[in-house]
Amino acid sequence: MPQLDIRNHFLEASNHVCKMTDELFPDGFQIFPSNDLRLVDRPVALGTLCFVGLCLLLITWKTVYNLYISPLRNIPGPPLAKITSKWITFNELAGNRSLVVAKAHEEYGPVIRLAPNELSFSDRSCIKELYMSGSKFPKSRRYVGFASGTRASFDMTDKDQHRERRNLVRHVLAQSNIDECEQLIADQVRKSLYWIPRVKGQSVEIMLWLRRLMLDTAGGLFLGRSFGALETYEPPKFLGDLDDFFAIAALRWFAPWILVILSILPFSAVQHFLGAQHRSYEYGRKAFNEYIVQNGRHSGRIDLLTKMVATQVDSTQENKSMTDAEIADELGSLLVGATDTTVVVATWLLWELAQRPEWQKRIGQELRENKVEFIEGVPRYKSIKSLPVLDGFVMESMRMHPAQSIGLPRVARTSDASIGGIKVPAGVRIPEFPISNKRIADRVPKTTVSLQSRNVQRDPDTYPLPQEFLPERWIETNGGTKEMKDSFIIFSKGSRACLGQYVATMELKFFVASFVNGWNLRLGKETTEETMKQADYFLGFPKARECHVVFEKVEE
C-alpha cells in the first residue's frame, strides 16, 4: 500500500479550500493581511474553521441534548437556564440569585430548572427528601470551597465522615454548654451597649458594629478570648479576611482557573488575598496551641474550646474523639460560620425593629410585665427566652429574611433518587457514558438540587399575607403552627441543620431586649429601601452593606 504523506495531503486540501475561497471572494478574504504568510495562513485558517465548526457542532449537540434528550428536559424554567448554566452563574455573581429564583418559581411552578444540571424546589413537602435524615442527597462539592486544606463538619461532603464529626461537635454546642457560657455572650452585648449613650441622637452604622460584636462573641466562645473588636477604632484584620474568605470560596466554585492564574502573580496584595482562608483557620490553630501550652488538657475555664478539649479527655475506644488538628480546623470553621450569618440576620432584625416603634413598645412592655431583671443592661437568658412577643418578632424577621441565599445545594449520587416524585438523575453531563472509575465519576458534575427558602418561608398556605411583617402570626399560634415550624428553614433541617441555632437565637434575643430597654430606635436617613435591597453573596446582605440607626433615650 502506498505510504500516505499526510502533510502533502493536508496542504493539497488546504490549497483546494483556498482556491474555492478565492473564487468565492475575488476581492480577498484575508485573515492575515500579509501575502508572505499565505502558505502558513491557509492551514491556520482551515484549522480555525475546523475548530469553530467543531465548537458549533458541540454547542448545537449540547443544546439539542439539554432541550430534547436530557432526563430533565420536561422540567420548566427560564429558557436560557435550560441550555446553559451561565444564566444562574451570571445572576449569582450579580448578587441576584435568591430574588431571581423566587420570581422564576412564581412563573414556572414549584420545581424549576436553573441550569442544564440544576433543579430548584420551592415546596415544603420536599424538605424531607432533600435535607432530613436518610436523604439521598449529600452536600454538593461547592462546600469544599470553604475548606483550605482543612476538614470541618460544615464542609464535609462524605456522609459517614460527617456523621462521626457532627456527633462530637453537637455535643460541644449542646444547649446545656451554651447556657453555661451565657455570660461570655452577655458580656459582649454589654460591651456593645457602652457605646449607645455616646452616640445617642446620631445616625450610626450598625452592620459593622454588629460584625465587631459577633466576632468578639465567637472569639470568646471558641478561642477563649475576644478579638477586642468592640474596643478598637480600626476593625480587626479578621473581618477583611472573612470578606476574602467568601470571595475565594466563590472563585473556587465558579472559576477555579482564576485562582490558578492569581497564584502565579508576584504581587503581595494578590498573594495576601489568596492567603485569607488559611489565615482564618490559623486563628483556630493558634488559639488551640496556646490553650494547650497554658492549660494542658484539664482546665476550669468556661468556654467551648475547653468543652472541645474535654471531649478528647472523656473519649473511650468506642467513643472516638477529635485529634488536635481536627479541633483546630473545627474552631476556625466555627469562627467563620458563627460571625457573618448572625450579623446578616441581626442587621435585618434591627432594620425591621427600627421601623416599628409600636413593636418596640410592645416588647418593652412585655419585659416590664414579666419583671425581667437587667444586669448592667443585659437580662438573664432564661428570663427572656420564652417571652412570646420578643420571640414572635425575632421569628418573623428570620422568616422574612432567611440568611442563606444559595438554597443549600445538594447533589444526586444514586440513580434512584427522587424529590416530590421527580426522578433526579445522578449526573447528566454530556457525553453520557457509563463511568466505572470512581475518581472520574466523582468529577462528573451531578444534578444539583436545592430548596428556595425565600419561597418556602413565604408560602401563602402556611403564612397568610406572606409579604407582610406580622409577628402576631407567631404569638397567636403559640410559637407557630406545625406547618409553620416545619417550613421554617433558616437554620435548615435534619442531619446538616445548623448546630449554632441556640447560640444565634440567644444573641439575637439578647440585644433586641437590651436595646429596647431604655432606647427607642429609628432608621437613619442614609438607610432607604434602595440601600436595603437584598444582594446575595452566599448570604443575603443588604445591598449597601450598611444600615443606619438612631438611638434615642426613652422618656420616663
Ligand code: HEM
Ligand atoms: C442566625 C445565624 C445563623 C444562621 C442563619 C445559620 C444557618 C445555618 C445553616 C442554614 C446551616 C446549614 C448549611 C447547609 O446545610 O448547607 C448551618 C450549618 C452550621 N452552622 Fe449555622 N447559622 C447561624 C449561626 C451559627 C452559629 C452562631 C454557629 C456556631 C455557634 C453555627 C454553626 C453551624 C455549624 C457547625 C454548621 C454545620 C452543621 C453540619 O453540617 O453538621 N451557625 N447554619
